[in-house]
Amino acid sequence: MLPVVFAASFALAQVGADRAGADKRRSGYQDMGAALQKMQDDDSANPGMLFVQLGQQLWSKPAGAANKACADCHSIADMKGVAARYPAMLKDGDKPIDLEGRISLCRTANQQAEPFAPESRDLLPLMAFVANQSRGMPIAPPQDARLTPFREQGAAIWVRRQGQLNLSCAICHDDNAGKKLAGVTIPEAHPTGYPIYRLEWQALGSLKRRLRNCLVGVRAEAYAHEALEYVALEVFLMDRAKGMIFESPGVRP
Amino acid sequence: MTQVLINAPKTAKKGEVIELKALILHPMETGFRPGTNGRIIPRNIIERFTASWNGNEILRMDLSPAIAANPFVSFFAVATESGKITFRWTGDEGFAVEESVAIDVA
Numbered sequence: 366m367l368p369v370v371f372a373a374s375f376a377l378a379q380v381g382a383d384r385a386g387a388d389k390r391r392s393g394y395q396d397m398g399a400a401l402q403k404m405q406d407d408d409s410a411n412p413g414m415l416f417v418q419l420g421q422q423l424w425s426k427p428a429g430a431a432n433k434a435c436a437d438c439h440s441i442a443d444m445k446g447v448a449a450r451y452p453a454m455l456k457d458g459d460k461p462i463d464l465e466g467r468i469s470l471c472r473t474a475n476q477q478a479e480p481f482a483p484e485s486r487d488l489l490p491l492m493a494f495v496a497n498q499s500r501g502m503p504i505a506p507p508q509d510a511r512l513t514p515f516r517e518q519g520a521a522i523w524v525r526r527q528g529q530l531n532l533s534c535a536i537c538h539d540d541n542a543g544k545k546l547a548g549v550t551i552p553e554a555h556p557t558g559y560p561i562y563r564l565e566w567q568a569l570g571s572l573k574r575r576l577r578n579c580l581v582g583v584r585a586e587a588y589a590h591e592a593l594e595y596v597a598l599e600v601f602l603m604d605r606a607k608g609m610i611f612e613s614p615g616v617r618p
Numbered sequence: 619m620t621q622v623l624i625n626a627p628k629t630a631k632k633g634e635v636i637e638l639k640a641l642i643l644h645p646m647e648t649g650f651r652p653g654t655n656g657r658i659i660p661r662n663i664i665e666r667f668t669a670s671w672n673g674n675e676i677l678r679m680d681l682s683p684a685i686a687a688n689p690f691v692s693f694f695a696v697a698t699e700s701g702k703i704t705f706r707w708t709g710d711e712g713f714a715v716e717e718s719v720a721i722d723v724a
Binding site: 407408409410412414415416418419564567568 | 623624625639641642643646686687688690692
């Protein structure tokens with residue numbers, strides 16, 4: 366028993382030392398070339414900023430039967446830190462919602478407008494605009510015990526092998542991160558920059574799109590757009606990236 | 619809604635070489651891709667980008683279907699006089715956008 370306890374406390378001490386010392390986690394930003402990093406850092410070259418600008422216009426545009434704009438209820442300053450915190454539980458909700466869900470809920474419940482289509486030209490700019498307010502802040506998931514089962518669900522999906530290639534998320538992004546998949550460096554999959562402008566997409570996309578992309582990549586059937594699995598994965602990923610700097614809108618290859 | 623991001627210095631010394639950057643939201647649809655219904659999506663690209671300084675053209679660029687969506691153009695110019703730098707994009711489906719920035723040359 367004693368050696369086990371010793372090993373366990375040693376491991377804990379190691380974790381503590383790692384936390385206290387240099388954070389070994391890497392954002393996808395650090396794995397990009399200098400040119401792409403510059404592209405992300407320069408607000409006039411980062412195509413994601415086009416969508417942020419678009420979102421800023423939508424922010425004060427009234428919509429729906431209530432004829433209210435986002436700006437009528439929220440100040441922009443209130444949006445600081447929101448994207449670095451979500452997914453979160455609603456006060457009386459029984460499941461977590463992500464930023465996309467939160468915006469959609471506001472739209473249908475408070476503005477009484479038609480819901481946005483997923484990944485649409487209205488929803489993504491609003492997400493980008495809200496997310497941009499949290500740029501530079503550390504990712505800080507809420508301390509909410511109600512999130513625990515969903516985080517565990519997300520963690521279970523993370524390590525579950527799936528698809529014809531029979532791979533789990535963890536096999537690539539934990540065990541082989543930093544190595545190459547063909548010519549591409551496998552990132553550690555920290556959701557630090559969403560929504561991201563991905564050059565391969567030539568468009569802005571949400572974390573959900575990225576997750577679907579990976580699921581299709583391992584030849585699994587992607588969950589339906591509104592599936593809770595995505596949010597559970599997001600809860601898990603945000604917790605895994607806790608304390609890392611939020612950098613939306615990120616640029617990725 | 620058209621979206622443009624321009625980065626140009628507000629002031630410059632006479633004779634100074636300045637960098638001008640312009641980014642525009644545009645799908646740059648090639649005209650070679652089939653859509654979800656199997657039919658070819660018609661070409662929709664920006665055909666021409668021009669920049670002029672107080673009405674004098676300083677750059678003209680023809681764009682092709684091989685250029686990615688949301689084209690970003692960066693180029694250099696010699697600051698000669700105070701005034702207005704105008705950027706203009708024209709293309710398929712009657713696309714025409716103009717955006718100007720003021721510059722002070724001392």
